[in-house]
Amino acid sequence: MLQQFYPDYEADSAYGIDYKTLYRKGYRGIIFDIDNTLVPHGAPATPQAIEFFGRLRELGFQTLLLSNNKEPRVKSFADAVGASYIYKAGKPGRDGYLRAMEQMHTTKDTTLFVGDQLFTDVWGAKKCGIVTYLTRPIHPKEEIQIVLKRYLEKIVLFFYHRECRRKGK
Template sequence: MFGRFYPDEYVDSSYGIDYEALWARGIRGLLFDIDNTLVPHGKPETKDAVALFARLHDMGFETCLISNNQEPRVAPFGKAMNSRYLYNAHKPSRKNYRRAMEEMGTDVSTTVFVGDQLFTDVYGAKRCGIYSILVNPIHPKEEIQIVLKRYLERVVLHFYKKSLKN
């Protein structure tokens, strides 16, 4: 029933993902949400985020930030990460997931999406056939519309975790 919202992986943090294993599997493009995936909501880049992206680029990964936020939030962050970026992405619409892959020169078999929300990030990636990794939100402070979605996400995550035991 909720399977369309289930991530392919669920890990604690974007900073704990085994990117070497993804590279070994043939993944060449990484799509990231920003807020509560890489930094707390609305905050600027951190040294950890900059270091992560430098490491990913050194490994050979193409990256693209894909956010529903507006350009004043996303553009400076993208520039700090030395990454492509798409703002006002209308996730979970497929359009900008596809555009991001096109810009990176990847396809669904060589791309992974990393985000903290089931109903936008994961669902949009799954709609495109992109492997999705759900991470725990970095910080509990969020906009009210996201707080409300988190209640529904808890229900879906309950069934997702239950499905892993079967």
């Protein structure tokens, strides 16, 4: 039952994933969460984020920001990094992920999702068959509802890591 929340991969940071290899493997679109995945919660786009999205475009990736946040927050970040966006996405519901793939002209087999939360980001993407990367949260300061979910995430990740060890991953 917990497997539905397991990420396909883990990464210390969205910025450290080997996107060049993923592009060679056929991936063409990346859906990103913003807060605590790319920048601390509520922070504007940083020079690092702007440069990062430029490199992704140079590789040939389509990028889209999928956020449950309101449009002003998501649009300003998307404009700064040059990505498409969907706000009030309703994660972990499937609709936002499906719309994202439609906007990028990708399929579940050519799309990746990168985010920092199991119960919204990863679960929603997995329900659509999208390969998921779970990143470590950038900053410990989070809204109370997220802090509470982090305790449950620790339990799920304990079993995930135990299964990974058992399989020799």
